Amino acid sequence: MEREFRICSECGKIMFEGYVIEGGWRYYCSDTCLEKNYTRDEFNEMYGDGDTETYYTEW
Template sequence: MTTIESILDRLTQAVSGTDKELFTKEEREKFAMFYCDKWDENTSDDVIAESFVDYWWDTERTCRRCSECGKLMRAGYCADMGVAYYCSEDCLHTDFTDEEWAAECENNDQSYYTEW
């Protein structure tokens, strides 16, 4: 078993503080309370961060996690229907040049920039 504080500390570390930018303290605590009796101190930061995204998936508070830097985002690039997400041009350019991204979007209508 783990504490709410431990879950939130590890979440904040995994997503570079973007949880605090996009969600209220109460929303973050609600998430942590849900998982408090399911996790222990060995639960990885990435499992916590991915669970946070899943927790809010089908709500008005939905977000995605950048595949490159791990930050949470409410707008960004979606590649191939969610195979990868990018929060910024810098992150996008780790896998695509401007020309490659333009070609990807032209050839695959499941690759685009959007807001969630």
């Protein structure tokens, strides 16, 4: 069985866990890749109360 994965939108690395932005519009493998595109404040705003389409997960 193949494990599900995503490709980091910043560095192109295969990722088995990481950040999902706006339900999959972008994926980021690490804080470093995330922070090249969003500030922590912007992320926190999108993340909101945790019940949004922006979150950290494992696939």
